[in-house]
Amino acid sequence: MPKNVVLAQSGGPTCVINNSLRGLIDYCRAHPQTFGAIYAGNFGIEGVLKEELIDLGATSPEEIALLRTSPAAGGIGTCRYKLKKGQDEDYNRVVDVFKAHNVGYFFYIGGNDSQDTAHKVSLLAHERGLDLVAVGVPKTIDNDLGDSKFELLDHSPGYGSAARYIASYVRQANEENAGSCPADPVLVIQAMGRKIGFIPAAARLADPERKTPLQIYLAESGVTLERLGENVVRSLESAGRCLVVVSEGFDVGEIGAARDNFGHVQFSASQTTVCQTVVNYLNTLKFPVPGKARGQVPGTDQRNAIAYASAVDLDEAYAVGRYAAELARAGRSGSMATILRDRTTSAYCVRYDAVPLERVANSERTFPDEWISADRIDVTDAYLEYARPLIGDDWVSVPLVDGLPRFARIVKKFAPKKLGEYVPQTYREKK
Amino acid sequence: MPKNVVLAQSGGPTCVINNSLRGLIDYCRAHPQTFGAIYAGNFGIEGVLKEELIDLGATSPEEIALLRTSPAAGGIGTCRYKLKKGQDEDYNRVVDVFKAHNVGYFFYIGGNDSQDTAHKVSLLAHERGLDLVAVGVPKTIDNDLGDSKFELLDHSPGYGSAARYIASYVRQANEENAGSCPADPVLVIQAMGRKIGFIPAAARLADPERKTPLQIYLAESGVTLERLGENVVRSLESAGRCLVVVSEGFDVGEIGAARDNFGHVQFSASQTTVCQTVVNYLNTLKFPVPGKARGQVPGTDQRNAIAYASAVDLDEAYAVGRYAAELARAGRSGSMATILRDRTTSAYCVRYDAVPLERVANSERTFPDEWISADRIDVTDAYLEYARPLIGDDWVSVPLVDGLPRFARIVKKFAPKKLGEYVPQTYREKK
Numbered sequence: 001m002p003k004n005v006v007l008a009q010s011g012g013p014t015c016v017i018n019n020s021l022r023g024l025i026d027y028c029r030a031h032p033q034t035f036g037a038i039y040a041g042n043f044g045i046e047g048v049l050k051e052e053l054i055d056l057g058a059t060s061p062e063e064i065a066l067l068r069t070s071p072a073a074g075g076i077g078t079c080r081y082k083l084k085k086g087q088d089e090d091y092n093r094v095v096d097v098f099k100a101h102n103v104g105y106f107f108y109i110g111g112n113d114s115q116d117t118a119h120k121v122s123l124l125a126h127e128r129g130l131d132l133v134a135v136g137v138p139k140t141i142d143n144d145l146g147d148s149k150f151e152l153l154d155h156s157p158g159y160g161s162a163a164r165y166i167a168s169y170v171r172q173a174n175e176e177n178a179g180s181c182p183a184d185p186v187l188v189i190q191a192m193g194r195k196i197g198f199i200p201a202a203a204r205l206a207d208p209e210r211k212t213p214l215q216i217y218l219a220e221s222g223v224t225l226e227r228l229g230e231n232v233v234r235s236l237e238s239a240g241r242c243l244v245v246v247s248e249g250f251d252v253g254e255i256g257a258a259r260d261n262f263g264h265v266q267f268s269a270s271q272t273t274v275c276q277t278v279v280n281y282l283n284t285l286k287f288p289v290p291g292k293a294r295g296q297v298p299g300t301d302q303r304n305a306i307a308y309a310s311a312v313d314l315d316e317a318y319a320v321g322r323y324a325a326e327l328a329r330a331g332r333s334g335s336m337a338t339i340l341r342d343r344t345t346s347a348y349c350v351r352y353d354a355v356p357l358e359r360v361a362n363s364e365r366t367f368p369d370e371w372i373s374a375d376r377i378d379v380t381d382a383y384l385e386y387a388r389p390l391i392g393d394d395w396v397s398v399p400l401v402d403g404l405p406r407f408a409r410i411v412k413k414f415a416p417k418k419l420g421e422y423v424p425q426t427y428r429e430k431k
Numbered sequence: 432m433p434k435n436v437v438l439a440q441s442g443g444p445t446c447v448i449n450n451s452l453r454g455l456i457d458y459c460r461a462h463p464q465t466f467g468a469i470y471a472g473n474f475g476i477e478g479v480l481k482e483e484l485i486d487l488g489a490t491s492p493e494e495i496a497l498l499r500t501s502p503a504a505g506g507i508g509t510c511r512y513k514l515k516k517g518q519d520e521d522y523n524r525v526v527d528v529f530k531a532h533n534v535g536y537f538f539y540i541g542g543n544d545s546q547d548t549a550h551k552v553s554l555l556a557h558e559r560g561l562d563l564v565a566v567g568v569p570k571t572i573d574n575d576l577g578d579s580k581f582e583l584l585d586h587s588p589g590y591g592s593a594a595r596y597i598a599s600y601v602r603q604a605n606e607e608n609a610g611s612c613p614a615d616p617v618l619v620i621q622a623m624g625r626k627i628g629f630i631p632a633a634a635r636l637a638d639p640e641r642k643t644p645l646q647i648y649l650a651e652s653g654v655t656l657e658r659l660g661e662n663v664v665r666s667l668e669s670a671g672r673c674l675v676v677v678s679e680g681f682d683v684g685e686i687g688a689a690r691d692n693f694g695h696v697q698f699s700a701s702q703t704t705v706c707q708t709v710v711n712y713l714n715t716l717k718f719p720v721p722g723k724a725r726g727q728v729p730g731t732d733q734r735n736a737i738a739y740a741s742a743v744d745l746d747e748a749y750a751v752g753r754y755a756a757e758l759a760r761a762g763r764s765g766s767m768a769t770i771l772r773d774r775t776t777s778a779y780c781v782r783y784d785a786v787p788l789e790r791v792a793n794s795e796r797t798f799p800d801e802w803i804s805a806d807r808i809d810v811t812d813a814y815l816e817y818a819r820p821l822i823g824d825d826w827v828s829v830p831l832v833d834g835l836p837r838f839a840r841i842v843k844k845f846a847p848k849k850l851g852e853y854v855p856q857t858y859r860e861k862k
Contacts, residue, residue, distance in 0.1 A: 073610030073611060074606035078611060167834075172735045172736055172737065175504070176504070176734070179504030179509055180503070180509060206835065273707070276702070276704070300607050300618070301727065304606055305600075306603065388833070403595065403636075403823055404636070
């Protein structure tokens with residue numbers, strides 16, 4: 001007897017997250033003897049808690065196919081609600097909902113926390129006599145999932161497209177910066193990835209031969225704002241211009257804070273971006289050329305601009321979704337589907353495998369320090385070798401209607417509710 | 432005897448400015464009996480003043496062809512240096528340079544000021560016995576060139592691509608905003624066009640059926656920040672989320688300023704973006720849903736992201752460049768090549784024509800008030816009818832190398848100098 005499926009997304013979306021969803025759906029639909037109805041949590045695990053289960057059977061195969069090039073999570077939604085240790089009521093509620101809807105398979109597409117949640121749900125389900133297969137699907141633009149040796153996961157689906165975005169962005173910004181001096185000699189670009197530098201690092205892909213005056217400041221670089229200023233002035237002296245890619249997690253430190261005492265703008269994380277702080281600081285310095293520093297914040301565009309999606313990333317996101325469903329069919333509860341790179345060849349070659357959710361949840365990836373250059377404002381060629389294949393070669397073909405991308409429309413038909421109302425635990429605690 | 436050509440770009444670049452350059456070069460090269468050597472001012476008119484004339488003969492035809500999909504002005508450069516009334520020394524220097532290099536044709540690609548400059552240069556040249564044909568080529572992402580009745584110019588090359596950028600951006604941001612509530616219910620997007628609302632207006636192309644909770648604030652809207660806040664809260668009540676597109680020229684008014692008195696962040700145009708001011712203000716309000724407002728500033732990406740270039744815009748930019756050279760060949764000095772729309776048919780159909788530089792220089796375009804909706808936070812269908820054809824249908828095919836766009840490389844070989852050194856007038860006055 002087939003059992004029903006619940007899948008859910010968690011955290012910030014990516015350009016390719018819907019493609020993992022599509023992989024899961026395609027595989028499950030192809031195996032109706034194993035998988036029954038396919039439900040999606042409306043806005044992730046929150047939808048599961050609220051028993052808002054989107055019946056994906058109501059959405060046509062054509063719309064499911066369009067998920068390939070539909071970025072972000074406009075279809076089934078995602079959330080930042082986390083099931084942490086000790087949220088027993090929430091965990092119990094999830095199991096109640098699964099029991100009520102004859103759910104035998106749970107897929108959670110997300111980062112570290114999500115893999116941990118998937119693991120705990122599977123344990124509790126077993127305790128409470130529900131035969132549940134829980135499988136994780138990796139996702140994050142930050143590429144912080146897995147371990148620092150890339151043994152649990154080579155790279156997260158979503159990262160390749162974010163990397164391609166920043167590389168393209170910098171390549172284009174350089175055309176403007178090179179052609180617009182001396183009016184706007186310094187452009188500061190704020191890149192995502194608060195704690196980990198994989199996204200700003202990808203700026204180097206825009207110029208692997210290091211011909212443009214590009215400086216890259218990871219959160220991990222350990223460079224001060226003062227030093228950043230010195231570096232920029234030096235670049236203005238030698239090249240007349242400078243492109244500065246700065247992580248949103250770059251520590252602006254004492255200089256940014258100190259300016260308060262002189263009655264100037266107050267820099268706080270919540271009210272001023274790192275980009276603005278850097279721009280304002282640079283504009284207090286004496287430049288050796290005319291003109292000012294300007295800044296821009298591409299923001300969430302980094303994870304939803306489908307024009308820059310990496311075809312490699314799209315294909316892998318799909319494949320790892322399918323593979324997760326394959327693992328579930330084989331009863332491999334407690335695993336995350338993963339992407340591993342064959343390191344015995346210089347040809348880019350990946351395979352899909354399973355790793356225990358528990359190991360993923362307890363591991364942490366940092367940006368390899370040996371990939372940061374000696375001057376701390378660049379990355380090494382070893383990083384470029386790692387990242388180059390991930391951005392792919394061609395632009396993806398995206399279905400357009402009236403000149404704009406046509407994204408999948410998921411029909412929000414909910415499965416009939418069988419349980420009473422439930423307010424998620426964290427919500428109640430806030431009151 | 433052929434005479435030499437000088438062409439120059441001015442002001443902020445566009446996605447398609449190099450395509451006008453290509454049109455000029457192609458036509459001139461095809462008529463060697465009229466046009467001799469083709470020089471480009473290095474960084475616009477500044478290069479002319481400094482006698483830095485890039486000899487485009489040193490650049491291969493293949494690189495010239497690549498200008499089609501090379502955004503911004505990375506090739507020959509542009510500048511913000513303006514030749515205003517009274518800068519007689521500068522004007523005289525331009526004529527001296529033209530005389531010294533046997534220049535008979537001057538093309539200036541730019542906005543209102545540039546058309547005025549081209550006009551004055553041609554007058555002075557005649558006064559001083561130089562038979563110079565000066566022709567203007569329109570360019571601006573803001574679409575503020577020409578008149579408000581669209582009789583001198585229907586739309587500027589560059590606008591269609593900027594419109595397509597914002598429309599695509601909002602379409603994609605909506606996928607994220609729709610899928611991410613309630614964590615990030617409000618996204619504020621700052622659009623270019625400080626004084627005129629054509630760029631933010633184009634956000635409506637992302638949703639002509641008005642199904643998404645999108646609010647558009649032009650500089651011309653006359654809405655206060657307080658009202659903006661009320662509108663957003665109302666949208667949160669009805670839709671649970673809101674997309675706010677705000678012009679960089681939106682007047683944040685008294686509320687932004689008043690907050691100073693309570694010891695909060697000081698909002699000044701130079702140190703805080705309009706976007707940040709709006710976000711900070713919104714986050715002081717009580718939202719009827721959980722979550723906060725966030726903002727992003729796409730900045731110059733709006734005028735250099737070639738992925739979003741409109742094919743219509745690219746083709747027209749090329750054609751209007753060619754047409755300008757055709758006008759020059761016919762001796763039509765003092766004209767600007769223009770694009771006019773056939774208004775007798777609903778099919779989109781343009782023709783190229785000439786208008787006097789003087790008329791263009793003395794005209795001003797404003798955003799038609801009848802295209803702003805009654806509630807002042809939307810544009811009307813009449814605007815959509817005007818704008819829709821300009822963004823085109825397909826994505827442009829851009830040559831890629833190693834996964835990233837390959838832009839044209841102009842060889843910076845300067846014509847040998849024949850005059851003494853010259854420091855532009857404004858530079859001297861600053862000292």
